[in-house]
Amino acid sequence: MRVLGLETSCDDTAAAVVTSDGSILAETNLHQHKVHEKHGGIVPLLAADRHLQKIPLVVRETLEKAELRMEDIDAVAVTRGPGLPASLVVGLAAGKTLAAVHAKPLIGVHHMEAHALMARMGAEQKVRFPYLCLLISGGHTLSLVVHDVNHHSVIGQTRDESVGVAFDRVAREMGLPWIDAQVGGGAGAALEQIARDGNAARFPMPMPMNQSNTARDPGFSFSGIMSHVARMREQRAFDPTCRQDQADLAAAFQQTATTHLQKKTALALAHAANVLNTRVTCLVVSGGVASNQAVRQCLSILARRNHLPLICPPPRLCTDNGVMIAWAGIERLRRGMLDPYDIDFIQRWPLDQLKPYAPRESS
Ligand code: ATP
Ligand code: FE
Numbered sequence: 001m002r003v004l005g006l007e008t009s010c011d012d013t014a015a016a017v018v019t020s021d022g023s024i025l026a027e028t029n030l031h032q033h034k035v036h037e038k039h040g041g042i043v044p045l046l047a048a049d050r051h052l053q054k055i056p057l058v059v060r061e062t063l064e065k066a067e068l069r070m071e072d073i074d075a076v077a078v079t080r081g082p083g084l085p086a087s088l089v090v091g092l093a094a095g096k097t098l099a100a101v102h103a104k105p106l107i108g109v110h111h112m113e114a115h116a117l118m119a120r121m122g123a124e125q126k127v128r129f130p131y132l133c134l135l136i137s138g139g140h141t142l143s144l145v146v147h148d149v150n151h152h153s154v155i156g157q158t159r160d161e162s163v164g165v166a167f168d169r170v171a172r173e174m175g176l177p178w179i180d181a182q183v184g185g186g187a188g189a190a191l192e193q194i195a196r197d198g199n200a201a202r203f204p205m206p207m208p209m210n211q212s213n214t215a216r217d218p219g220f221s222f223s224g225i226m227s228h229v230a231r232m233r234e235q236r237a238f239d240p241t242c243r244q245d246q247a248d249l250a251a252a253f254q255q256t257a258t259t260h261l262q263k264k265t266a267l268a269l270a271h272a273a274n275v276l277n278t279r280v281t282c283l284v285v286s287g288g289v290a291s292n293q294a295v296r297q298c299l300s301i302l303a304r305r306n307h308l309p310l311i312c313p314p315p316r317l318c319t320d321n322g323v324m325i326a327w328a329g330i331e332r333l334r335r336g337m338l339d340p341y342d343i344d345f346i347q348r349w350p351l352d353q354l355k356p357y358a359p360r361e362s363s
Pocket of ligand 1: 009010082083111112115136137138139140163164165167168186187188189190192287288289290291292293318319320
């Protein structure tokens with residue numbers, strides 16, 4: 001089976017063709033960094049406008065690279081939500097039209113479920129249900145048990161900002177560019193790079209949710225560290241033009257954020273075992289922040305302590321891409337989970353609103 005996947009939920013116009021054995025036949029990902037850079041953040045209408053301009057060419061280029069025509073595709077998968085409405089609409093209209101015109105099955109994909117299922121792609125199927133997944137991205141920070149496709153138990157989520165936003169905001173306070181051409185990624189990637197030369201002990205930071213009433217809560221919080229760094233900047237506790245200050249601050253922030261993720265994931269593992277009575281097969285970490293090596297390192301220690309394998313998709317498949325949508329499409333197609341051609345986008349779509357899949361009785 002070959003599925004064409006389209007992703008336009010935020011600021012990447014992406015498409016890919018993936019097979020049911022997990023081979024990527026082609027992928028295209030057009031970032032919009034340049035469009036938003038001068039605004040210091042994503043401007044939703046500009047993002048939608050860019051998707052509108054680029055999606056036809058991105059789809060065509062992907063099919064050309066795969067040396068396939070629409071006739072050779074078994075289904076079209078497209079991100080249905082959550083995300084920016086104007087951006088989602090563009091991809092969804094493209095996907096629905098392609099599917100309807102070519103009489104192909106249509107599969108509406110939950111963007112966060114696609115991040116969570118990404119780790120299962122591959123012929124050897126290393127990742128088996130149920131597993132504990134830490135989803136750390138620009139819009140979300142959550143831990144969940146993935147029981148199956150469409151069946152998730154969310155354990156912890158952020159009370160305020162996502163860890164990706166925290167990386168981006170702290171990088172900005174430190175004077176790092178929103179997009180670093182040399183690092184080739186967002187501010188979070190630039191922060192990781194500079195933290196390598198830093199001394200984390202120089203700027204100690206408060207550990208979030210470490211009080212007696214929050215220490216056992218598997219939720220996350222990043223607003224405290226963000227305002228701590230903002231206050232440091234106001235009080236001129238560091239010089240944003242001094243490279244060593246930037247490096248030390250980056251290392252301190254990264255260490256605090258990473259340790260917080262580790263502590264709360266440890267609680268999520270305990271919750272899965274003791275409250276949900278679920279023996280997970282492994283720990284999966286996905287979403288843009290999962291491309292951070294310090295985060296991977298810290299969570300690999302936790303996984304080892306719990307005798308679980310740690311599985312992270314390769315960095316380029318942790319951030320938004322078309323491959324994860326095509327793969328989530330394969331997972332759904334295998335189970336016969338198809339959608340009508342008139343589905344709409346869903347802007348806010350909590351993962352645990354998805355209903356466990358019950359195969360239809362054959363008559
Ligand atoms: P969501 O999936 O929640 O809708 P999104 O799709 O915008 O959000 P992703 O593309 O999964 O988010 O991830 C983007 C985030 O990942 C950004 O906040 C970016 O700074 C962060 N990020 C990317 N690379 C790194 C890195 N190496 N270290 C830390 N953060 C990183
Ligand atoms: Fe994402």
